[in-house]
Amino acid sequence: MNQLFCRNTIHSIHAMVARFSLRAVASGFCLLLLWLVQARAGWAQDWLKTGTGLGVERPRIAVPEFKASNQDPRNSELLKTFNDTLWNDLSNAGIFEMVSKSFYPLGQIGTPGDVKFESWNSPPPNSAFLVFGNLAANGNNQIVQGWLYDAKNVQSPQVLAKQYTDAANTQGARVIAHKFADEIIFRLGGGVNGIAETQIYYVSSRGGRKEIWAMDYDGANQHPVTTLGTISLSPHISPDGSRLAFSSFTGAGWEIRMFSFDLNRLVQFPRFGGTNLSPSWSPDGSRLAFSSSRSGDPEIYVVDQSGGNLHRITNSRGPDVSPVWNRKTGSEIAWVSGRTGLPQIYSMGSDGTNVQAVTDQGYAVSPAWSPNGQFLVFSWMRHYGPGAPGAQDIYIMDVASKQWVQLTHDGGRNDFPAWAPDGRHIIFQSNRSGSLQIWSMLADGSNQKQLTNSGSNSEPDWSWK
Amino acid sequence: MKQLTLRYSALVVALGAILFLGACHKKQPPPPPPPPPAPVAPTASLTASPETIDKGQSSTLTWQTTNATDISIEGIGAVQANGSQQVSPADSTTYTLTAKGAGGSQTATARVTVNAAPPPPPPQQSNLTEEQQFAQNIKDVYFDYDRSDVRGDQQTSIQSDVGFLQQHSNIGFTIEGHCDERGSTEYNLALGDNRASAVKNALVAAGISADRIKTISYGKEKPFCTESNEACWQQNRRGHFVYSK
Structure with missing residues (x-):
């Protein structure tokens, strides 16, 4: 079976993820890709990627290292953290072509007076944009000044000029770099907020038991949120970031639990009886959908954010689990049902009406709705069956047309994709490196990176802002 | 003087004769013994405690006899004059004690009644706790991939489990x-919930009270076997019984 993915899907993904407002950077955040997937019997992993960068350009951005603006001995360590973080944030954003440092002219730029435009805006750097600035530790604080210049507009180059103050330690340097990076990404990324300051919540068993952990979007600052000593799964952060819903094994079974970041502890949430799994927030934060077998069979229920006003919205034999709301409209729910045998993804209104099959073959689980409501990502063993290799990969589907594109091809079991709030990034779990770890990638499947290394890590969820 | 000598001679002869005769002649037969006292008739008693047992249990026979020289219990054999012995007859049995003596013989009987319909697995036969018996007798129920219906070859396990659970009606348990x-x-947690419910429903349909059964799903969180092959996977696709009371 051969399948050629038409450009329309790819184009629409691009249309979603990238609209540059500045200059004539009429680009998508990701390159135009044609995916030719040849799926012969026995080897579904055969794939070809042809024709990158066809007519689409990412703006070239140069980010020379910031300069110390006083003689404080702490500056060099702070600058190293700041420069690495800023570079990685802009590189991870997926909307820039990072100009290689080997092309940079000699001499540091600390302030606008140091900029020699002709050495940046013509080859070899040929930069469209230039980011520069300075840093100084001063007492308990560090102060960073940063600029974003349109390098080819010599008459009026300044796009951004910012000053930040934070504690004079490496964490402070990271925070400042994230903030500045997000400002740049917001300006050059079509008004979409950057994700450098976002958080990822996930399950880690590195302490022996499965607990909920949190980390920065780039894998830094990994730390536990819960220490319940049991099994905790399926973390889902509320849209406002104040509460974390998850499912935890208690003596009586699986219950929905709620952690408050305001109070820094678990808060009361009703027990429903039966097996209660996979809580998910409506985009306005007022309701949760989850799976409960309180009536004897796992079905999808909706409750208020406080756990009241419980009502069931599915009614069919077999597992019904992993509901997710359309993050744009809040009026649709996609979920996983085993009503016809192997699990498939379905969608319905949030009142349970208008049930529609999204997938109709293989083993499809773990849907996640894109922030703009247009796409679902999910995990699919598309060629499930005797003799099939059984690869489990992440796919993206345009919900309206049901056209899909395979995003992971690199082996292992890939599951639990979740969207970054910018709609450009996807995080997921994979065991391709030999153990179960958290990976991130751009929404076109490029730039796949492993974020965790210690123990076993799974079920990532991305903060909404 | 001559008369005196003669008397002496006669005495010596007589004495010699007596000595001679006493030494060389056979003994005289002893005089007949005095007639024995009139023989006393033996006595015998036999009791069984308890008199009624379940099959497989035992009862203690206790007996006393007097004036008997030959004592036996039918089915056991010769026994001491007084004693006790445990018996565990398969069927109701009348034990007869016979005590024979010079004064005749005496019999006594005791009946041990064995209840007709005893529970076959004798709880006191071994020293296993109820929980150990549960673990020994209850069979887990295995499932096909991605299925939660109890397949045909697992029905014998269900029937066997129902038999044990009916005989131990006080046991509560959890199906994982x-x-x-x-x-x-x-998805596996939801599927595991369906599997636990399927086993519960099969037991309830066979007459086991739903009040005794809790269900819980572990999905793939607590595998019995951690290799990646079908033999191992089959081990992990199951409804597992856990004793809870």
Whole structure:
């Protein structure tokens, strides 16, 4: 079976993820890709990627290292953290072509007076944009000044000029770099907020038991949120970031639990009886959908954010689990049902009406709705069956047309994709490196990176802002 | 003087004769013994305690006899004059004690009644606790991949479990639903819930009270076996019984 993915899907993904407002950077955040997937019997992993960068350009951005603006001995360590973080944030954003440092002219730029435009805006750097600035530790604080210049507009180059103050330690340097990076990404990324300051919540068993952990979007600052000593799964952060819903094994079974970041502890949430799994927030934060077998069979229920006003919205034999709301409209729910045998993804209104099959073959689980409501990502063993290799990969589907594109091809079991709030990034779990770890990638499947290394890590969820 | 000598001679002769005769002649037969006292008739008594047992249990026979030289119990054989012995007859049995003596013989009987319909697995036969018996007798129920219906070859396990659970009607228990490592965490937890419920429903349909049964799903969180092959996966796709009272 051969399948050629038409450009329309790819184009629409691009249309979603990238609209540059500045200059004539009429680009998508990701390159135009044609995916030719040849799926012969026995080897579904055969794939070809042809024709990158066809007519689409990412703006070239140069980010020379910031300069110390006083003689404080702490500056060099702070600058190293700041420069690495800023570079990685802009590189991870997926909307820039990072100009290689080997092309940079000699001499540091600390302030606008140091900029020699002709050495940046013509080859070899040929930069469209230039980011520069300075840093100084001063007492308990560090102060960073940063600029974003349109390098080819010599008459009026300044796009951004910012000053930040934070504690004079490496964490402070990271925070400042994230903030500045997000400002740049917001300006050059079509008004979409950057994700450098976002958080990822996930399950880690590195302490022996499965607990909920949190980390920065780039894998830094990994730390536990819960220490319940049991099994905790399926973390889902509320849209406002104040509460974390998850499912935890208690003596009586699986219950929905709620952690408050305001109070820094678990808060009361009703027990429903039966097996209660996979809580998910409506985009306005007022309701949760989850799976409960309180009536004897796992079905999808909706409750208020406080756990009241419980009502069931599915009614069919077999597992019904992993509901997710359309993050744009809040009026649709996609979920996983085993009503016809192997699990498939379905969608319905949030009142349970208008049930529609999204997938109709293989083993499809773990849907996640894109922030703009247009796409679902999910995990699919598309060629499930005797003799099939059984690869489990992440796919993206345009919900309206049901056209899909395979995003992971690199082996292992890939599951639990979740969207970054910018709609450009996807995080997921994979065991391709030999153990179960958290990976991130751009929404076109490029730039796949492993974020965790210690123990076993799974079920990532991305903060909404 | 001559007369005196003669008397002496006669005495010596007589004495010699007596000595001679006493030494060389056979003994005289002893005089007949005095007639024995009139023989006393033996006595015998036999009791069984308890008199009624269940099959497989035992009863203690206790007996006393007097004036008997030859004592036996039918089915046991010769016994001491007084004693006790445990018996565990398969069927109701009348034990007869016979005590024979010079004064005749005496019999006594005791009946041990064996109840007709005893519970076959004798709880006191071994020293296993109820929990150990549960673990020994209860069979887990295995499932096909991605299925939660009890397949045909598992019905014998269900029937066997129902038999044990009916005989131990005070036991409460939990059925854990387990899945193999393939597939998704969340889906497997829901599937495990379906599996636990399927086993519960089969037991309830066979007459086991639903009040005794809790269900729980572990999905693929607590595998019995951690290798990645079908033999191992089959081990992990099961409804597992856990004693809870």
